[in-house]
Amino acid sequence: MKLFRSVALLAATLATIAPDAALASDNRPAKATFGAMTLGSSQESQPIGFYAKGCQAGAVQLPYDGPNWQVMRLERNRRWGQPQMISFIQQFSRDAAARDGWPGLLIGDISQPRGGPMVNGHASHQIGLDADIWLSPMPRQRLTGQQREQLSAVSMLKKGEYLTIDNRNWSEGQARLIMRAASYPQVQRVFVNPAIKKKLCETWTGDRSFMGKVRPIGGHDSHFHVRLYCPPGVANCKAQPEIQPGDGCGKDLAAWFAPRPARKPTSPMKPPPKPRVMTVGDLPPACQSVLASSSKRGDDNMGLPYAPLASADSSVGTPITTLAAYQEKLTPQPSAATAAMPADPAAVATAADPAPQSPAAATWVSLPDKVPLPRQRPGH
Numbered sequence: 001m002k003l004f005r006s007v008a009l010l011a012a013t014l015a016t017i018a019p020d021a022a023l024a025s026d027n028r029p030a031k032a033t034f035g036a037m038t039l040g041s042s043q044e045s046q047p048i049g050f051y052a053k054g055c056q057a058g059a060v061q062l063p064y065d066g067p068n069w070q071v072m073r074l075e076r077n078r079r080w081g082q083p084q085m086i087s088f089i090q091q092f093s094r095d096a097a098a099r100d101g102w103p104g105l106l107i108g109d110i111s112q113p114r115g116g117p118m119v120n121g122h123a124s125h126q127i128g129l130d131a132d133i134w135l136s137p138m139p140r141q142r143l144t145g146q147q148r149e150q151l152s153a154v155s156m157l158k159k160g161e162y163l164t165i166d167n168r169n170w171s172e173g174q175a176r177l178i179m180r181a182a183s184y185p186q187v188q189r190v191f192v193n194p195a196i197k198k199k200l201c202e203t204w205t206g207d208r209s210f211m212g213k214v215r216p217i218g219g220h221d222s223h224f225h226v227r228l229y230c231p232p233g234v235a236n237c238k239a240q241p242e243i244q245p246g247d248g249c250g251k252d253l254a255a256w257f258a259p260r261p262a263r264k265p266t267s268p269m270k271p272p273p274k275p276r277v278m279t280v281g282d283l284p285p286a287c288q289s290v291l292a293s294s295s296k297r298g299d300d301n302m303g304l305p306y307a308p309l310a311s312a313d314s315s316v317g318t319p320i321t322t323l324a325a326y327q328e329k330l331t332p333q334p335s336a337a338t339a340a341m342p343a344d345p346a347a348v349a350t351a352a353d354p355a356p357q358s359p360a361a362a363t364w365v366s367l368p369d370k371v372p373l374p375r376q377r378p379g380h
């Protein structure tokens with residue numbers, strides 16, 4: 001009986017994978033192929049594969065402006081995610097503004113229109129369930145397209161010192177923002193620089209039950225990275241193992257700060273082996289149908305006041321040298337741009353919400369008068 005069941009199971013498994021196996025020899029380079037897709041697929045939404053090896057079907061575009069967010073680096077076209085991620089960002093931005101006084105989120109990369117590996121920037125972000133959020137608060141005014149390309153996120157680390165927080169840039173605001181992100185049940189991990197994790201471990205006095213979700217990782221000193229769980233019931237989405245219980249403030253974190261043994265110098269004569277180029281066939285077979293699918297409807301600009309890049313020059317005025325120039329007063333107030341947003345609740349779930357009226361909003365945000373603009377864009 002047991003044997004029969006196994007044979008039947010094997011036969012059923014073979015029947016499901018056999019048609020896909022024939023497609024597995026798709027030798028197109030995965031990065032270039034997915035990078036060339038400009039619109040999402042007209043399929044049912046679904047994350048496919050693993051965060052660092054997969055793609056996404058039926059992705060949704062995050063509008064580039066919302067009441068409490070602005071998307072940066074629009075030219076990259078990486079504001080596509082699964083509906084769960086898009087609504088998470090909307091909810092998170094609203095909660096952070098209303099409950100923590102954070103004026104708004106500057107959103108970095110989510111995923112490409114059909115997910116997949118990227119030509120530059122990330123190992124993960126492939127299935128529409130990862131998003132990067134800047135640690136710099138959103139300016140009150142709407143940024144032009146050019147500013148969204150050129151402004152850089154401000155690092156929370158001291159320049160030239162090993163994993164040390166720069167208290168001129170770090171404030172309780174960033175701490176609240178990260179811990180707020182970790183508090184949502186659909187969030188599995190929040191990646192931050194080890195120095196930031198250490199700071200939170202040492203200073204956070206609120207609810208610590210979500211501290212374990214905040215994971216130390218290299219980089220991530222000017223933005224943090226939110227990863228959602230695979231949505232329940234999506235068999236194609238490969239879950240990441242649960243994190244260990246505990247706050248993660250112990251020895252794993254300490255390892256980042258331990259003196260490292262000197263590395264043996266590698267021989268300059270021996271170049272490292274060239275990594276094999278990942279092909280579409282290396283990804284889950286369903287990603288080939290994602291690539292083959294017809295495109296979704298075009299951009300959802302929704303008439304928002306976004307200055308196109310071509311005309312950005314004339315509208316910029318004084319060149320931007322510091323993010324701080326935009327801070328003025330950080331008390332969240334509806335800008336003219338926000339007020340002019342369409343009140344179509346289906347288009348932007350949060351558009352009709354009243355502006356947050358938190359009296360304590362501006363009291364804790366301590367930004368320096370001058371924030372230097374780093375030359376390097378935030379790596380990831």
Ligand SMILES: [Zn+2]
Binds near residue numbers: 122130132225380
């Ligand atoms: Zn990221």
